Amino acid sequence: MLDKSPHALTAAVAADAVRSGRSAERGVVYVYEAPVRLWHWINAAAILVLGLTGYFIGSGIPTMPGETSDNFLFGQIRFAHFFAGYVLTLGFLFRIYWAFMGNPHAKQIFYVPLWRKSYWREVWHEIRWYAFVAAEPKKYVAHNPLAQLAMFFMFTLAIASMIVTGFALYAQGTGNDSWQYMLFGWVFSIWPNSQDVHTWHHLGLWMIVTFALIHIYTAVREDIVSRQSIVSSIISGEREFRD
Amino acid sequence: MGGAAETFYGVIRRQGITRRSFHKFCSLTATSLGLGPLAASQIANALETKPRVPVIWMHGLECTCCSESFIRSAHPLVKDVVLSMISLDYDALIMAAAGHQAEAILEETRAKYKGEYVLAVEGNPPLNEGGMFCIDGGKPFVEKLRAMAEDCTAIIAWGTCASWGCVQAAKPNPTGATPIDKVITNKPIIKVPGCPPIAEVMTALVTFITTFGKLPELDRQGRPKMFYSQRIHDKCYRRPHFDAGQFVEVWDDESARKGYCLYKMGCKGPTTYNACSAVRWNGGVSFPIQSGHGCFGCSEDGFWDKGSFYDRLTTIKQFGIEANADQIGMAAAGAVGLAVAAHAAVTAVKRLTRKPGRVAQEK
Numbered sequence: 387m388l389d390k391s392p393h394a395l396t397a398a399v400a401a402d403a404v405r406s407g408r409s410a411e412r413g414v415v416y417v418y419e420a421p422v423r424l425w426h427w428i429n430a431a432a433i434l435v436l437g438l439t440g441y442f443i444g445s446g447i448p449t450m451p452g453e454t455s456d457n458f459l460f461g462q463i464r465f466a467h468f469f470a471g472y473v474l475t476l477g478f479l480f481r482i483y484w485a486f487m488g489n490p491h492a493k494q495i496f497y498v499p500l501w502r503k504s505y506w507r508e509v510w511h512e513i514r515w516y517a518f519v520a521a522e523p524k525k526y527v528a529h530n531p532l533a534q535l536a537m538f539f540m541f542t543l544a545i546a547s548m549i550v551t552g553f554a555l556y557a558q559g560t561g562n563d564s565w566q567y568m569l570f571g572w573v574f575s576i577w578p579n580s581q582d583v584h585t586w587h588h589l590g591l592w593m594i595v596t597f598a599l600i601h602i603y604t605a606v607r608e609d610i611v612s613r614q615s616i617v618s619s620i621i622s623g624e625r626e627f628r629d
Numbered sequence: 630m631g632g633a634a635e636t637f638y639g640v641i642r643r644q645g646i647t648r649r650s651f652h653k654f655c656s657l658t659a660t661s662l663g664l665g666p667l668a669a670s671q672i673a674n675a676l677e678t679k680p681r682v683p684v685i686w687m688h689g690l691e692c693t694c695c696s697e698s699f700i701r702s703a704h705p706l707v708k709d710v711v712l713s714m715i716s717l718d719y720d721a722l723i724m725a726a727a728g729h730q731a732e733a734i735l736e737e738t739r740a741k742y743k744g745e746y747v748l749a750v751e752g753n754p755p756l757n758e759g760g761m762f763c764i765d766g767g768k769p770f771v772e773k774l775r776a777m778a779e780d781c782t783a784i785i786a787w788g789t790c791a792s793w794g795c796v797q798a799a800k801p802n803p804t805g806a807t808p809i810d811k812v813i814t815n816k817p818i819i820k821v822p823g824c825p826p827i828a829e830v831m832t833a834l835v836t837f838i839t840t841f842g843k844l845p846e847l848d849r850q851g852r853p854k855m856f857y858s859q860r861i862h863d864k865c866y867r868r869p870h871f872d873a874g875q876f877v878e879v880w881d882d883e884s885a886r887k888g889y890c891l892y893k894m895g896c897k898g899p900t901t902y903n904a905c906s907a908v909r910w911n912g913g914v915s916f917p918i919q920s921g922h923g924c925f926g927c928s929e930d931g932f933w934d935k936g937s938f939y940d941r942l943t944t945i946k947q948f949g950i951e952a953n954a955d956q957i958g959m960a961a962a963g964a965v966g967l968a969v970a971a972h973a974a975v976t977a978v979k980r981l982t983r984k985p986g987r988v989a990q991e992k
Contacts, residue, residue, distance in 0.1 A: 446893040457873035578930040585943040592958020
């Protein structure tokens with residue numbers, strides 16, 4: 387990790403140069419540290435499993451033929467869901483820890499500087515860029531301001547509420563004396579009828595599906611159009627500015 | 630109805646049980662509880678001297694299904710509850726007295742057993758128009774409720790009406806029907822939801838209070854833990870079919886005849902806390918799922934306002950159309966997917982048309 391500091395330095399210079407409108411040398415910045423990358427892919431896999439199994443749990447599966455005691459498919463789907471839920475939760479807790487331990491970029495998905503005027507100006511520029519009005523995108527080392535907004539509300543908050551509602555629903559099975567109920571039972575003080583919690587949990591699924599669509603599309607698009615690496619960055623950790 | 634001051638001993642003597650048998654009962658109880666030799670006489674003393682718990686049973690906006698359920702209790706028989714265990718001083722439905730005579734009992738009990746009687750409320754008070762939608766004994770029920778609640782030890786909120794509001798509190802709730810715990814806030818309230826609650830749950834609760842002289846442990850929602858700690862789903866005899874993935878797909882299909890899980894038919898067992906699948910109904914004969922129909926979730930908050938009884942997701946009306954979370958979510962994700970595709974197409978076209986310019990710029 388030590389050899390990265392000169393890298394970061396040149397990167398910051400390059401990024402500043404780009405932001406101030408001057409053309410820069412091809413710069414490479416180390417943005418996503420190894421733990422963040424590892425978390426990203428484990429998290430993505432967990433979400434894939436959770437989304438698919440969750441959909442089946444919510445809507446049911448076609449009836450299994452044969453003797454009841456020969457089948458345990460729905461039980462296994464639920465097990466996969468709970469297992470992936472634990473992976474996601476532990477990953478999320480680790481990610482919060484890494485927000486404090488990692489580089490400054492690691493904090494970015496956990497807040498939005500709503501109070502900063504310059505932030506909103508840059509969001510507006512991003513909106514103009516995506517609306518094909520602005521000719522050139524601004525270059526950012528980590529997430530652009532609009533991405534940060536989407537990341538925070540559609541991912542960080544959505545995942546947090548999925549963890550809370552998910553564990554609350556899980557506590558219904560583990561019982562009122564379980565630690566899940568001790569920690570998350572308060573959800574039922576807000577929605578006494580757990581059917582409402584199910585409803586929110588389903589809405590959360592679709593929020594995350596929508597997020598994934600936008601996330602993957604913009605990552606691929608910006609990789610091509612914005613003259614900077616995006617897709618390979620979450621594999622190598624390095625962001626390359628191509629001009 | 631019998632005077633409230635009468636003891637358990639007095640009542641059973643009146644019913645023809647000898648003093649000898651009574652002492653045998655006390656010895657047996659002490660022995661079976663593993664208590665010492667003196668306990669038998671202590672139990673006898675308690676039963677001889679402790680007056681029975683006076684109970685006032687009031688009816689607000691309700692359909693009387695709670696009472697209908699209550700009188701069908703098999704274990705214990707409701708006659709034992711009403712005639713021996715408690716002193717049911719007032720219950721407009723089944724008492725002999727009527728009119729002013731009946732109303733006088735309320736005042737008498739309130740004065741004589743101040744802070745000692747249990748107030749059982751079936752139904753709830755409507756608060757709109759000064760409570761005029763439910764007049765009982767010449768005045769709004771809510772006034773009567775507040776007056777009687779002032780001097781009671783605890784309130785039993787019978788049924789979903791008293792616990793959550795039920796059908797009269799369903800949107801748009803024209804009468805302003807309000808559950809008991811939103812009206813009386815300074816007394817312990819035991820919620821016994823269900824439409825109606827299970828007969829045995831009702832009588833068992835009364836038995837518990839009279840036997841131990843205290844209120845049962847309540848959960849976060851104020852329901853007795855002993856009957857409302859688990860969902861219908863947790864004790865459902867069709868649960869193996871759920872875990873196996875064997876579901877009824879349409880009414881009266883092969884799976885329905887085989888008695889498979891009703892999850893896909895909108896059974897609300899997984900979101901409903903009640904004892905139906907353990908205690909069952911009509912003396913343990915059956916319960917809805919056993920009869921081939923999914924659970925309604927009648928003991929849950931706002932069960933009338935959660936959309937269809939045959940849908941496991943709440944109908945969301947905020948969007949102007951009636952749809953559930955999955956339909957809305959799928960539509961949103963689909964719209965975003967289309968938008969993404971369109972955006973990608975525009976991006977591609979822009980790029981293709983801009984290319985010559987870009988090359989020129991680079992030169």
